[in-house]
Amino acid sequence: MTERYDVLVVGAGPAGLAAAGTAAAHGARVGLLDAQPRAGGQVWRHDVRKNAPRAAREAIAALHGVTLLAQHSVIASEDGALRVEIPQGSTLLTYGALVLATGARELLLPFPGWTLPGVSGAGGLQALTKQGWPVAGKRVVVAGSGPLLLAAAATLRAHGAKLVGIHEQASAESVHAFARQLLHWPARATQAALLRAKLAGVPYRFGSVVRQAHGEDALRLVEIDGAHGTSLVDCDLLAVGYGLVPNVELAQLLGCALDHGHPHPHVQVDELLRTSVPAILAAGEACGIGGLAVARIEGAIAGHMAAGHQDDARALLPERDRARRFGALLARHFAPGARVHALATPQTLICRCEDVPLGALDGYADARDAKLATRCGMGACQGRICGTALAELGRFPRGAGRPPLFPARLATLAGLALSSSDASRSST
Amino acid sequence: MSASVRLQVNGQPVDVPDGATVAAAVAHWTLHFRTSVSGEARAPLCGMGVCFECRVRIDGVAHQRACMTPARDGMQVDSHD
Numbered sequence: 001m002t003e004r005y006d007v008l009v010v011g012a013g014p015a016g017l018a019a020a021g022t023a024a025a026h027g028a029r030v031g032l033l034d035a036q037p038r039a040g041g042q043v044w045r046h047d048v049r050k051n052a053p054r055a056a057r058e059a060i061a062a063l064h065g066v067t068l069l070a071q072h073s074v075i076a077s078e079d080g081a082l083r084v085e086i087p088q089g090s091t092l093l094t095y096g097a098l099v100l101a102t103g104a105r106e107l108l109l110p111f112p113g114w115t116l117p118g119v120s121g122a123g124g125l126q127a128l129t130k131q132g133w134p135v136a137g138k139r140v141v142v143a144g145s146g147p148l149l150l151a152a153a154a155t156l157r158a159h160g161a162k163l164v165g166i167h168e169q170a171s172a173e174s175v176h177a178f179a180r181q182l183l184h185w186p187a188r189a190t191q192a193a194l195l196r197a198k199l200a201g202v203p204y205r206f207g208s209v210v211r212q213a214h215g216e217d218a219l220r221l222v223e224i225d226g227a228h229g230t231s232l233v234d235c236d237l238l239a240v241g242y243g244l245v246p247n248v249e250l251a252q253l254l255g256c257a258l259d260h261g262h263p264h265p266h267v268q269v270d271e272l273l274r275t276s277v278p279a280i281l282a283a284g285e286a287c288g289i290g291g292l293a294v295a296r297i298e299g300a301i302a303g304h305m306a307a308g309h310q311d312d313a314r315a316l317l318p319e320r321d322r323a324r325r326f327g328a329l330l331a332r333h334f335a336p337g338a339r340v341h342a343l344a345t346p347q348t349l350i351c352r353c354e355d356v357p358l359g360a361l362d363g364y365a366d367a368r369d370a371k372l373a374t375r376c377g378m379g380a381c382q383g384r385i386c387g388t389a390l391a392e393l394g395r396f397p398r399g400a401g402r403p404p405l406f407p408a409r410l411a412t413l414a415g416l417a418l419s420s421s422d423a424s425r426s427s428t
Numbered sequence: 429m430s431a432s433v434r435l436q437v438n439g440q441p442v443d444v445p446d447g448a449t450v451a452a453a454v455a456h457w458t459l460h461f462r463t464s465v466s467g468e469a470r471a472p473l474c475g476m477g478v479c480f481e482c483r484v485r486i487d488g489v490a491h492q493r494a495c496m497t498p499a500r501d502g503m504q505v506d507s508h509d
Contacts, residue, residue, distance in 0.1 A: 035477055037498045042476060048445040105478050117459035117471035127475035128495060132448025133455050217469050218459050352473070352481060355466040380480035380491075385473070407480075407491070 001091045002081070005031035005067070007306040008095035010074060010082075010250060013041020014292055015284030015299035016101030017059040022303025023099075024065040031093060033069035033084065035406075041103055042123065043292050047130040049159060059296075069093075076403035076416050077254050083416050090412040097279045097306035100251050100267065101299060104244035104285035106148075107264075109336065109389050110350050110358065111343035112212040114240075118219030122241035126152035129159050136160030138236040141222055143167040143210040146243045146334040150195040153202065156239070163199070164235050167208035167224060169242070170334050175206050178333035185326055187293075209339055210240055225339070242336045244289045245388055249401050256280060259288075263391045265398075272313055273302045281305055290327030297323055341393050351386040353379020361390070367399030380407050435503040444499050451475075451482050451494035453505065460508045461494060469508065485509055 007023040009016045012034035020032040032039070038046045044056035051057070069084075072091075076083040081094040106121040113119065120128065122144050129135050140161045142153045145168060153166050168175060182189040196204075208226040213219055221234045245264040252258060257276035258265040266289075267282040269275055275282050283302035284295035297320045304313035344350065346359025354375040364370035367377060367387060376390075377383030377399065387398035404413065431446040435453055442456045451472055454461060460469040462483045472482035472495050482494040485506040494505070 036496065046447055048447045105476060106474060108473060108479070115464070115468060115470060117461075117469050120471070120473050121475060124473055124475035128449075128451055128455075128472060131495075132444045132452030132499075134452065218471075352464070352470070352479065355464050355468070380483070381478060384478050 002094060003031065003091060004094045005029050006096045007031075007099065007303075008033070008082070008093055008097075009099040009101055010034075011041065011101035011103050011284075011286075012036070012039035012068065012070075013101060013103045013284070013295065014044060014056075014059065015103070015295035015302070016041070016099070017063070018296050018299025019099045019101055019283055019303040019306065020066045021059065021062040021064075022300045023307040024063065026304070026307035026309055028307045030066045031069055031095075032063070032066050033072035033074070033093070035071065035073040037070050039068055039070070042127065043295075045127055045130050047155070048132050049130075055296075073406055074250055075405055075408045075412055078416070083412070085406075085408050085412045090409075090415050092415075095279075097281065098254075099299075099302045099306050100254075100256070100275070100280065100282040100286055101284050101295075101302070102247040102250055102286045103295075104246050104289060105384065106241040107243045107245050107336070107388065107392060108240075108385055109242050109340060109343065109392060110348050111210065112345055112348050113214055113219075113222075115349055115352055116213050116215050116219045117217065118215065118236060119213050119238045119240065122149050122152040122239040123244075124241065125237065125239035126155045129155055129161075135237065137162065139164050139234065140237045140239060141165055141167065141210065141224075141233060141235045143169075143208070143222075143224075143238065143240040144242045145169045145336055145340075146330060147192065147195075148241060148243070150192070150199060150204075152239055152241075154195050154198045157198065157202070161237070163202040164233055165203040165205060166199070167210060167226070168204065168206050168334075169209045169337060169340050170206060171337075172206040172227070174333045178329065181329055188326065209343070210238060211343060213238055242340060242392075243330075243334060244285065246286045246288060248286060249384075249405055251275065251280075251282060251286060252401055253403060253405060254280060256282070260397065263394070264388060271317065272305055272310065273298060274305065288324075288327065289331065290324050291330070293323040294320065294327055336392065344393070350389060351376040351379065353381055353386075356386070361395065364396070366396045370396070371399065382406075433499050433501045435499055435501065435505060437505045438507060448499050449495055450484065450486060450492070450497040450499050450503065450505055453499045454484060454494055454507050458507055463508050
């Protein structure tokens with residue numbers, strides 16, 4: 001089955017919602033797809049306990065003329081079309097213009113004990129909790145880096161978790177310098193103050209790192225290296241994340257150039273968000289971590305561009321540039337420090353899919369050699385976790401991906417093989 | 429928003445709110461979602477469909493990401509295959 005859209009938007013978070021709504025307002029026939037069952041992305045993920053934020057409800061309500069394609073997971077690209085797996089099978093989507101609003105994932109870094117059940121990402125536990133994960137009465141340590149820790153902690157507390165403490169790896173000096181900069185961003189300052197109020201009474205420590213998680217079959221306690229030495233803290237759950245990294249896998253598969261100037265690549269775009277491939281635009285976190293405000297503005301810019309309204313897109317550039325500066329501020333003040341990079345020991349599993357310890361990778365200079373020799377990155381996550389961690393630790397950049405983008409059913413892959421053999425027949 | 433769904437996790441009934449995931453339902457009984465290649469118990473890490481640590485068997489189909497799957501009435505979920 002093939003469906004055709006004037007504008008196809010991948011990712012139904014804030015950027016994708018804005019892109020889809022904007023393009024549809026120009027009269028385009030728009031498809032908005034997401035692998036998740038609901039629109040909202042990560043930051044606006046549905047919470048079983050409460051209504052979505054007003055901005056999210058408005059963005060979703062504004063989707064007149066947009067076909068929302070939930071539980072649609074892009075598997076591969078075929079001659080200007082996307083092969084998409086859905087619960088009932090697979091489908092082929094074609095487009096006049098494509099907007100990549102694939103967002104970001106959490107930067108999850110290895111340390112001894114990080115594979116124990118009870119240890120998850122900070123945004124990870126927040127997402128799980130919003131969708132009903134039982135945290136009421138559980139003792140939770142939140143750790144890692146960046147303002148996401150506060151947002152995650154606030155969600156956990158609202159769901160009844162007992163917050164033992166929030167441990168930010170960045171130094172007090174760095175966090176305070178960031179806080180002073182917030183004066184230039186009144187909306188962000190208000191948001192931060194509201195979060196702190198929701199977290200009244202919860203210790204918030206700086207220069208503090210979870211070094212190790214202990215337990216037999218599940219987490220029992222964590223070892224924290226703080227400003228005043230090492231301490232052991234009993235807890236049921238540890239939510240630890242070190243910020244965000246752009247999801248660039250689909251862009252890469254489509255042949256879009258990436259900017260490799262960071263430990264983690266982002267999609268290279270021009271001022272008007274055009275990628276290096278004609279008719280493909282990218283917006284929001286995929287183009288570099290910038291946060292919610294950037295995602296919403298860039299989504300609108302990409303929506304205007306996809307619908308052929310360049311002047312409308314251009315009018316939003318000053319606002320976008322200002323919002324992007326906030327992202328740069330975050331990166332500067334919360335970047336993981338050397339202490340975080342040194343947490344994993346040679347015995348620590350780095351590839352959780354294939355259970356490959358970090359020490360097994362000594363002597364390999366690139367991801368491909370390491371993969372062939374040790375199976376590191378060969379599992380179901382396709383190196384999204386270990387490859388990203390190894391890039392962050394300065395070992396080697398993540399290897400290039402290949403289709404399928406996610407593990408897919410045989411029938412989907414058969415559809416892929418069938419249509420590509422059709423294509424090769426018709427071209428000969 | 430107060431509606432709930434009932435499903436079976438390793439043969440045990442569990443009620444979760446409408447809109448909850450299979451991951452949430454499993455966590456009511458166990459944090460042992462899957463067994464790693466070297467025999468370790470694993471539970472969800474990323475919560476957003478990236479890490480594949482939450483894979484379980486749902487209605488007989490193995491390797492389904494519990495965090496991506498909405499809980500539905502009557503589902504049969506088996507963890508640590």
